[in-house]
Amino acid sequence: MKMEDIARLAGVSKATVSRVINSPEQVSPQLVSRVEQVLKETGYAPNLLARELVTKQTHLIGVVVPQIGIDTFAEMIEGITHVLNQNGYNLLLATSRDQPEEELRYFDVFRKKQVDGIISFPTLLLERHQTFFARSGLPLVLVSQLDPGGTVPSVLYDDFNGTRDMVEYLLALGHRRIAYLGVGQHNKVIDQARREGYLAALSRHGVAPEERLMTQGDFSLQYGYRAMQTVWQSEGEKPTAVFAATDRLALAAIQYLREQGCSVPEDVSVAGLDDMDIAATVHPSLTTVHYDYYNSGVQAAELLLLRMRRPQERLENIMIGYQRKERGSTCAVKK
Amino acid sequence: MKMEDIARLAGVSKATVSRVINSPEQVSPQLVSRVEQVLKETGYAPNLLARELVTKQTHLIGVVVPQIGIDTFAEMIEGITHVLNQNGYNLLLATSRDQPEEELRYFDVFRKKQVDGIISFPTLLLERHQTFFARSGLPLVLVSQLDPGGTVPSVLYDDFNGTRDMVEYLLALGHRRIAYLGVGQHNKVIDQARREGYLAALSRHGVAPEERLMTQGDFSLQYGYRAMQTVWQSEGEKPTAVFAATDRLALAAIQYLREQGCSVPEDVSVAGLDDMDIAATVHPSLTTVHYDYYNSGVQAAELLLLRMRRPQERLENIMIGYQRKERGSTCAVKK
DNA sequence: ATGAAAGCGCTAACAT
DNA sequence: ATGTTAGCGCTTTCAT
Numbered sequence: 216m217k218m219e220d221i222a223r224l225a226g227v228s229k230a231t232v233s234r235v236i237n238s239p240e241q242v243s244p245q246l247v248s249r250v251e252q253v254l255k256e257t258g259y260a261p262n263l264l265a266r267e268l269v270t271k272q273t274h275l276i277g278v279v280v281p282q283i284g285i286d287t288f289a290e291m292i293e294g295i296t297h298v299l300n301q302n303g304y305n306l307l308l309a310t311s312r313d314q315p316e317e318e319l320r321y322f323d324v325f326r327k328k329q330v331d332g333i334i335s336f337p338t339l340l341l342e343r344h345q346t347f348f349a350r351s352g353l354p355l356v357l358v359s360q361l362d363p364g365g366t367v368p369s370v371l372y373d374d375f376n377g378t379r380d381m382v383e384y385l386l387a388l389g390h391r392r393i394a395y396l397g398v399g400q401h402n403k404v405i406d407q408a409r410r411e412g413y414l415a416a417l418s419r420h421g422v423a424p425e426e427r428l429m430t431q432g433d434f435s436l437q438y439g440y441r442a443m444q445t446v447w448q449s450e451g452e453k454p455t456a457v458f459a460a461t462d463r464l465a466l467a468a469i470q471y472l473r474e475q476g477c478s479v480p481e482d483v484s485v486a487g488l489d490d491m492d493i494a495a496t497v498h499p500s501l502t503t504v505h506y507d508y509y510n511s512g513v514q515a516a517e518l519l520l521l522r523m524r525r526p527q528e529r530l531e532n533i534m535i536g537y538q539r540k541e542r543g544s545t546c547a548v549k550k
Numbered sequence: 551m552k553m554e555d556i557a558r559l560a561g562v563s564k565a566t567v568s569r570v571i572n573s574p575e576q577v578s579p580q581l582v583s584r585v586e587q588v589l590k591e592t593g594y595a596p597n598l599l600a601r602e603l604v605t606k607q608t609h610l611i612g613v614v615v616p617q618i619g620i621d622t623f624a625e626m627i628e629g630i631t632h633v634l635n636q637n638g639y640n641l642l643l644a645t646s647r648d649q650p651e652e653e654l655r656y657f658d659v660f661r662k663k664q665v666d667g668i669i670s671f672p673t674l675l676l677e678r679h680q681t682f683f684a685r686s687g688l689p690l691v692l693v694s695q696l697d698p699g700g701t702v703p704s705v706l707y708d709d710f711n712g713t714r715d716m717v718e719y720l721l722a723l724g725h726r727r728i729a730y731l732g733v734g735q736h737n738k739v740i741d742q743a744r745r746e747g748y749l750a751a752l753s754r755h756g757v758a759p760e761e762r763l764m765t766q767g768d769f770s771l772q773y774g775y776r777a778m779q780t781v782w783q784s785e786g787e788k789p790t791a792v793f794a795a796t797d798r799l800a801l802a803a804i805q806y807l808r809e810q811g812c813s814v815p816e817d818v819s820v821a822g823l824d825d826m827d828i829a830a831t832v833h834p835s836l837t838t839v840h841y842d843y844y845n846s847g848v849q850a851a852e853l854l855l856l857r858m859r860r861p862q863e864r865l866e867n868i869m870i871g872y873q874r875k876e877r878g879s880t881c882a883v884k885k
Numbered sequence: 886a887t888g889a890a891a892g893c894g895c896t897a898a899c900a901t
Numbered sequence: 902a903t904g905t906t907a908g909c910g911c912t913t914t915c916a917t
Contacts, residue, residue: 265910289624308643600894
């Protein structure tokens with residue numbers, strides 16, 4: 216069923232049907248109701264591909280994230296989806312599985328699909344990203360990372376200060392040997408700011424970092440467990456506290472420590488970062504750094520909407536703040 | 551930059567450019583390389599809208615889920631995405647927020663966008679769903695729910711038996727007063743099978759269900775906490791065990807019990823359902839019913855692919871099995 | 886206010 | 902093997 220059929224059934228021209236659908240105020244009331252009648256009866260659905268080919272607006276936004284199954288990403292996508300849908304946009308979702316090439320491949324698909332804009336959570340920015348940013352002419356927003364070229368606006372997490380703050384908190388509790396469980400292997404950028412925050416806190420308090428207390432891996436619980444094990448079995452005095460770059464790692468670390476007959480927080484304090492919703496529910500409740508990931512998605516979507524409406528306007532990056540949550544998995548070091 | 555421009559630059563016709571892109575074997579090697587040269591230099595990206603308008607294939611699959619931020623949904627979407635991307639399809643993602651009307655609205659958008667197929671995790675099937683299934687002519691797959699009309703294939707979770715099995719396990723441990731924390735308020739269908747499984751187990755062992763021990767709510771931790779509280783404060787003897795319809799509810803219930811000075815599992819056993827990945831990591835580790843949600847997404851996507859390739863073939867529903875995981879949050883009832 | 890016709894960028898049948 | 906041409910289903914001038 217196409218527009219021409221509707222036109223014939225209503226005894227009008229294609230153009231009139233199109234007007235009834237898109238700008239009924241331009242058509243006489245009688246014809247409007249006559250056409251609408253037919254529209255109802257037939258259950259006509261306009262072919263948006265055809266419309267979009269003409270109008271050059273697809274109301275489609277391409278979104279790339281490393282994964283979906285991780286709470287923080289899922290929350291963020293939920294925020295993006297909400298705002299975008301609210302504004303009449305649909306989202307084309309893809310996962311890069313931590314591979315920058317995959318991400319670029321999707322950028323290309325998005326471009327061919329004529330998306331109106333792109334939101335991306337990059338793993339690692341390659342030179343080809345820059346080329347794409349410069350050439351595509353598409354409205355873009357980055358999450359969690361800065362565009363070295365300075366043309367694409369970003370939504371950033373204040374990981375450096377969040378981590379520094381938490382580690383200083385541990386230092387204030389009297390801890391000196393503080394382990395760092397990172398995620399650097401897969402996602403360098405996510406790890407970097409946290410690692411630097413950790414080091415900054417130590418240096419500020421005159422504590423020398425020890426390689427054996429620092430690990431890097433991925434987001435998995437298995438890795439968190441093994442990382443804690445590696446640290447725990449390393450030569451030298453045991454750490455009295457652990458900062459994990461994500462809550463999941465922290466949870467896995469606590470599990471390992473518990474199995475070693477070591478209780479948290481009495482023997483070892485453990486702090487995470489993310490504040491996933493169950494962090495306050497489990498026991499011991501997790502001391503962690505809270506970020507509003509849902510909101511970060513909302514901000515990213517709104518930033519993109521802004522960019523699309525006023526392409527030339529210079530936009531500020533948005534920094535997502537943190538809150539330190541002191542809960543049950545940390546306490547003062549034993550004398 | 552359009553195809554015509556490429557044609558001009560390469561000194562050939564539009565049709566030849568199209569052939570070089572879509573079926574180079576039909577073009578002489580010299581022209582292929584000449585055109586490809588130009589394609590490279592210009593960084594030409596074909597407008598897929600135009601192609602799709604002609605070929606009537608968008609390689610787009612519409613996916614609707616109630617939410618994204620819940621682990622189980624996110625895992626499932628990850629499975630869908632993986633298979634679909636692997637097969638050259640992209641996914642158009644929407645969330646219904648537990649509203650059947652929203653879901654139908656997206657079905658309509660999908661249809662207009664000319665998607666090649668739809669995967670939906672319905673909250674509640676209305677009559678209009680049936681109408682859509684019958685009229686749209688689109689390849690469809692349902693998750694977690696049966697099509698009453700019997701035309702749309704489904705991927706189902708064996709919630710009835712999973713729950714029954716787990717509750718029988720609790721009964722075998724000697725528990726008789728077993729609470730049920732349900733999710734029925736928002737998603738009737740998800741709750742129904744679990745509730746029936748619970749009742750079936752009780753009835754099989756001659757235990758009369760008690761209204762005061764059964765609640766219904768949503769997926770949130772807050773609700774799980776309040777539900778446990780309601781049950782705990784109800785008139786009558788305290789339950790010795792709790793079956794929660796999801797792990798999240800179980801975790802929240804454990805938190806409430808702990809705050810009441812009640813230890814799990816010594817005083818009260820608690821079992822969940824889902825086996826979210828941290829279920830084995832937290833303490834006490836959670837006795838639960840395991841489902842492979844990622845795989846359910848894979849199955850749904852493959853079922854849809856099958857349906858799209860052979861539209862008339864009658865397809866069997868797929869049942870996702872369960873595994874009972876006996877862990878630390880349950881034990882035999884105290885004598 | 887309405888209709889006729891051109892055109893969006895591509896594919897595919899047909900002709901050469 | 903290559904080019905010409907007619908659509909795909911819509912929107913949007915431009916006439917009337």
